[in-house]
Amino acid sequence: MENETVSRNFIENIIDKDLADGVYDTVHTRFPPEPNGYLHIGHAKSILLNYGLAKEYNGKFNMRFDDTNPTKEKSEFVESIKEDIKWLGADWEDRLFFASDYFDQMYEAAVKLIKKGKAYVCDLTADQIREYRGTLTEPGKESPYRNRSVEENLRLFEEMKEGKYGDGEKVLRAKIDMASPNMNMRDPVIYRVAHMTHHRTGDKWCIYPMYDFAHPIEDAIEGITHSICTLEFEDHRPLYDWVVRELEYPHPPKQIEFAKLYLTNVVTGKRYIKKLVEDGIVDGWDDPRLVSIAALRRRGYTPESIKMFVELCGVSKANSSVDYAMLEYCIREDLKLKRPRMMAVLDPLKLVIDNYPEGKTEYLEAPNNMENEELGTRQIPFGRELYIEREDFMADPPKKYKRLFPGTEVRLMNAYFVTCTGYEADEDGTVRVVHCTYDPETRGGNAPDGRKVKGTIHWVEAGHAGKALVRLYENIVDEEKGVYNKEDGSLNINPNSLTEVTAYVEPALMEAKGYDSFQFVRNGYFCADFRDSKEGAPVFNRIVSLKSSFKLPKA
Numbered sequence: 001m002e003n004e005t006v007s008r009n010f011i012e013n014i015i016d017k018d019l020a021d022g023v024y025d026t027v028h029t030r031f032p033p034e035p036n037g038y039l040h041i042g043h044a045k046s047i048l049l050n051y052g053l054a055k056e057y058n059g060k061f062n063m064r065f066d067d068t069n070p071t072k073e074k075s076e077f078v079e080s081i082k083e084d085i086k087w088l089g090a091d092w093e094d095r096l097f098f099a100s101d102y103f104d105q106m107y108e109a110a111v112k113l114i115k116k117g118k119a120y121v122c123d124l125t126a127d128q129i130r131e132y133r134g135t136l137t138e139p140g141k142e143s144p145y146r147n148r149s150v151e152e153n154l155r156l157f158e159e160m161k162e163g164k165y166g167d168g169e170k171v172l173r174a175k176i177d178m179a180s181p182n183m184n185m186r187d188p189v190i191y192r193v194a195h196m197t198h199h200r201t202g203d204k205w206c207i208y209p210m211y212d213f214a215h216p217i218e219d220a221i222e223g224i225t226h227s228i229c230t231l232e233f234e235d236h237r238p239l240y241d242w243v244v245r246e247l248e249y250p251h252p253p254k255q256i257e258f259a260k261l262y263l264t265n266v267v268t269g270k271r272y273i274k275k276l277v278e279d280g281i282v283d284g285w286d287d288p289r290l291v292s293i294a295a296l297r298r299r300g301y302t303p304e305s306i307k308m309f310v311e312l313c314g315v316s317k318a319n320s321s322v323d324y325a326m327l328e329y330c331i332r333e334d335l336k337l338k339r340p341r342m343m344a345v346l347d348p349l350k351l352v353i354d355n356y357p358e359g360k361t362e363y364l365e366a367p368n369n370m371e372n373e374e375l376g377t378r379q380i381p382f383g384r385e386l387y388i389e390r391e392d393f394m395a396d397p398p399k400k401y402k403r404l405f406p407g408t409e410v411r412l413m414n415a416y417f418v419t420c421t422g423y424e425a426d427e428d429g430t431v432r433v434v435h436c437t438y439d440p441e442t443r444g445g446n447a448p449d450g451r452k453v454k455g456t457i458h459w460v461e462a463g464h465a466g467k468a469l470v471r472l473y474e475n476i477v478d479e480e481k482g483v484y485n486k487e488d489g490s491l492n493i494n495p496n497s498l499t500e501v502t503a504y505v506e507p508a509l510m511e512a513k514g515y516d517s518f519q520f521v522r523n524g525y526f527c528a529d530f531r532d533s534k535e536g537a538p539v540f541n542r543i544v545s546l547k548s549s550f551k552l553p554k555a
């Protein structure tokens, strides 16, 4: 298109150049989670970035579990991660891999390095290795085991594999440069002894490859072209390149780093979430106040809204935090035209229409979405007794109040004009019932004589209303105080992050299924959830209110 300004991100620029220069003739990306927890919004960014690039360049996208560290990994996470990625819409087709499937090839790769004189078995303890490594300002010292013969190294490495040594007794190290200014290049450990059962290979191995050695091999085996990771691996890139070069892979992959996504006022650290779960502050790692992908889904976020968010964030080399309000903006935008706008009263107050026939029910037609006719219309029951929001009536209102008070006329949304005639209150002034009369000529919400009313309020008919538990959320952490406590690093918990109310809702809402979402007029967007529901009735979690504090920056 002529007027379209196509702004490419820096990764696309790199890929464009690689393709133009003939470095690669295709694009092949991957998402490589470690199955040691649930995925969160930051991972979603990585997934959509990698998958998006593969799609954009007509290339391929692999799903690979990076399960080289048997201590922390569990099969249960494998399934939840797959589910989350599918839900986000990233399709790995038939390319689902496990790094542990390559253990034999990794072992062979290590042997190859030994034979080339590029790796050696070292007997130093972990502490000694650290000591010998030097500092940022001082070069390291060579290990006394550095010059073992190829034969001896081959024998010892084999013995490591056979289980002859205990954990930590011996390691295999790359022989690079103890004086390198890059600490990662000072003879890094590439294999360690660990007598542990792996969730997939069981007890077949008692030596396991280190991440920096394993990852480039995984990429090379799968024919990955652009291995996209986050900024903390920038200093590891020379080692990545070294491994790929020394192992002489015909089509070396290229590592590219981008900045992690951080969000303000949310908790992403696994350690903290674990504590929130254990302390019973949230009801699991998919509690709607968290930003794991499962939590976002349960909250009512859509894959489209997360994609929009990730695109708005862009891809950059500089770390920064994105305002949580931007994520909220995206879900509002996504649901605005897609979802029906229904009536639900969260803080009910009885309204009686004294001139409406007792026992009568009529059905009124209402558009499902005023801005999108395609969603059609529905019939809503109407009768003599209704519920309205408590805040929509005031006995003695301030000047600018446009809703119901004695003597005024307002519109009941999609229904009639009503005029307040009085109210009943407790001794303490709490209003119990509001009385009014209606004008039968105003059916549908307009007066034939053209008279106007200042306010329109929503309602539900008392006899047919469903009773539903509604959960309202605020940030799990206290925004004012900041996420972490400055003294002890603990979380500053917001005591009001969850409010539960019993609402009256249109009968149609009681038919909602899990994850169905709606706009409740004037109250926000809500998503049906069945956790802790009573007798199978839906519980509605508020996704987001209608008010926005976020403004899209002008392009």
Ligand code: ATP
Pocket: 031, 032, 033, 034, 035, 037, 041, 042, 043, 045, 046, 228, 229, 230, 259, 260, 261, 262, 268, 270
């Ligand atoms: P965490 O510590 O939050 O679990 P991680 O990097 O240890 O993150 P992995 O499972 O190792 O989690 O990561 C899988 C992929 O997701 C990696 O390529 C990683 O760089 C990427 N990733 C992780 N966190 C973020 C983030 N906040 N923003 C963007 N990408 C991320």
Ligand code: MG
Pocket: 034
């Ligand atoms: Mg990790």
